[in-house]
Amino acid sequence: MINRTVLVGQLTRDPELKYTNSGRAVASFNIAVNRTFTNSQGEREADFINCVMWRKAAENFCNFTRKGSLVGIDGRIQTRSYENQQGTRVYVTEVVAENFSMLESKNSNQIQKDGEHSNYQPQNSIPNQQNSQNDNLQPQNNSSNGQYGNYSNPNDPFTNGGQGIDINDDDLPF
Numbered sequence: 001m002i003n004r005t006v007l008v009g010q011l012t013r014d015p016e017l018k019y020t021n022s023g024r025a026v027a028s029f030n031i032a033v034n035r036t037f038t039n040s041q042g043e044r045e046a047d048f049i050n051c052v053m054w055r056k057a058a059e060n061f062c063n064f065t066r067k068g069s070l071v072g073i074d075g076r077i078q079t080r081s082y083e084n085q086q087g088t089r090v091y092v093t094e095v096v097a098e099n100f101s102m103l104e105s106k107n108s109n110q111i112q113k114d115g116e117h118s119n120y121q122p123q124n125s126i127p128n129q130q131n132s133q134n135d136n137l138q139p140q141n142n143s144s145n146g147q148y149g150n151y152s153n154p155n156d157p158f159t160n161g162g163q164g165i166d167i168n169d170d171d172l173p174f
Contacts, residue, residue: 003076003077004074004075004076005073005074005075005076005077005095006072006073006074007031007033007049007051007072007073007095008033008070008071008072008073008103009031009032009033009034009046009049009070009071009073010031010032010068010069010070010071011029011030011031011032011065011066011067011068011069011071012029012030012031012032012048012067013029013030013067014029014062014065014066014067015027015028015029015053015061015062015065015066016028016029016062017058017059017062024054024055025054025055025056025058025059026052026053026054026058027052027053027054027058027059027061027062028050028051028052029051029052029053029061029065030048030049030050030051031048031049031051031071031073032046032047032048032049033046033047033049034046035047049094049095050092050093050094050095051073051075051094051095051096051097052094052095052096052097053075053096053097053098053100054096057097057098057099057100061097061100064102065100065102069102069104070102070103070104071100071101071102071103072100072101072103073095073097073099073100074097074098074099074100074101075095075096075097075098075099076095076096076098077093077094077095077096078093078094078095078096079091079092079093080092080094
């Protein structure tokens with residue numbers, strides 16, 4: 001028998017971290033997962049899935065994610081029941097997340113939250129002796145070059161000054 005679940009979606013709220021009486025950490029959160037098809041009005045709907053995570057993974061998850069974070073979850077589906085204060089039996093189906101992956105950088109999540117673009121300028125680990133001022137990536141202010149602009153670096157072997165790269169089919173490994 002197999003019970004595996006893999007979800008990719010966005011958190012609908014900040015994860016909630018609690019501790020059991022024995023000191024085990026437990027995080028509860030909801031993930032919005034878009035459906036792959038549209039409804040009759042042509043709109044894409046989402047499923048909102050309840051998840052729970054335990055122990056150190058729960059603490060890490062709460063420390064590094066927040067509402068809107070794009071995450072991947074690996075776990076299993078679990079059903080349980082309990083009796084509420086009115087004496088009614090309540091059944092719960094949830095995903096018990098065992099592993100998670102952050103699917104966007106912290107900076108991109110901040111960009112989405114703030115609605116701004118960061119000026120990412122990494123430092124080169126080996127300075128160029130001829131022109132050390134051109135070691136950083138310099139963004140070009142051109143809104144037609146994608147969400148984060150077009151970055152050029154004369155020392156980057158994977159760019160051609162913004163021009164296309166001429167590759168022969170015989171050069172490709174596949």
